[in-house]
Amino acid sequence: MSEYKYGDRTYKLTNGNYDVDLPDDIKIPESVFKYYGKTSYSIDAIINNYLFCSHPYHLNDSIDSSSLLWDFSNLSKGIFEKFYKQFGFDKVMDINYEKEKENGFVPIKQRFFEMASKNAGVISLTTNALQTLMWAHYSTESGFMIELDWKEIKDNLKALNPKLNNYAFFPIQYVDKLESIDFFGNGFNSPDIPYLYSTAVKRKDWKYEDEWRLMTYTMDYGVPNSIRGPFPDIPSQHERKLYYPKKAIKSIVLGKHFFNASNLKKVIDDKTYQLKTNSDLDFVNFLEQNYNDRIYFCGEYQNGTEFKRSAEKVHFEKVDWNTIQMIRENKVYV
Incomplete structure (x- = not known):
């Protein structure tokens, strides 16, 4: 020894x-949690576990x-x-x-x-699931984080x-x-x-x-x-x-700016998105088909004079092949 x-x-x-x-x-x-930037390598890692x-x-x-x-x-x-x-x-x-x-x-x-x-x-x-610097440094707010058992x-x-x-x-x-x-x-x-x-x-x-x-x-x-x-x-x-x-995978938390101009073709309403045909659309469809019961969306809320991180439980509903609704479930962990 x-x-x-x-x-x-x-x-x-x-x-x-x-x-x-x-x-x-x-x-x-x-x-334990793993932060990811939204890259082809990161997406491949989630798809192939x-x-x-x-x-x-x-x-x-x-x-x-x-x-x-x-x-x-x-x-x-x-x-x-x-x-x-x-x-x-x-x-x-x-x-x-x-x-x-x-x-x-x-x-x-x-x-x-x-x-x-x-x-x-x-x-x-x-x-540390909701650490602001971790989101900024490793996912640049447009990526995602997974919770692992x-x-x-x-x-x-x-x-x-x-x-x-x-x-x-x-x-x-x-x-x-x-x-x-x-x-x-x-x-x-x-x-x-x-x-x-x-x-x-x-x-x-x-x-x-x-x-x-x-x-x-x-x-x-x-x-x-x-x-x-x-x-x-x-x-x-x-x-x-x-x-x-x-x-x-116990949960997948999408960053505050996961949806942005790089993947959105049109915002139909507050939570209905028409996506461009690219890898992000494939990834969203993959999440909807495989992890729809464990998706969260990262945000921030005000608590008195402080702003804190939160993750709100959501799920996706398909409208058509490239349009999804992100349905809020009124469940938040902080």
């Missing part, structure tokens, strides 16, 4: 299985899950030389231990990072994802100051625990997100190196997708 305690969490690898020990006052949520397993290069925080959090200062010269011989680099490169130590052992660190990250996926979820996802992980080796589900540990993990001074024999740790800590600037992270592990997701520069990608052998059952 390999483990690392930081703050009130312990990051563990036991018999190839990843886990995070949490304090008793943190409970596993029944529901999967969550995208990101690589760190896909994430919006540049130090999230980064090897910058790995301290290589205790890398011995023996291990250094063994590493280069193992990968045959000593035959094609002028290897200088002292020079690389001064520069933070960047080439070796990058190699270890690729070894860890190519087999892992990051899925960012939240327990965590137990349904968990109970169907292996059946729907047979190539999944294991997973870890935990809340982000928000800290005042990010601290690096001593890669070679803690007895680690692989990059697994340092990588798990680096995916689990973020600055308190991000605390408003109330993020729960689902880490997925399989073989050869690949590494999208081209995101960070003119570098070759490490090819993927398995798609970065985690499938879940249709019944795991």
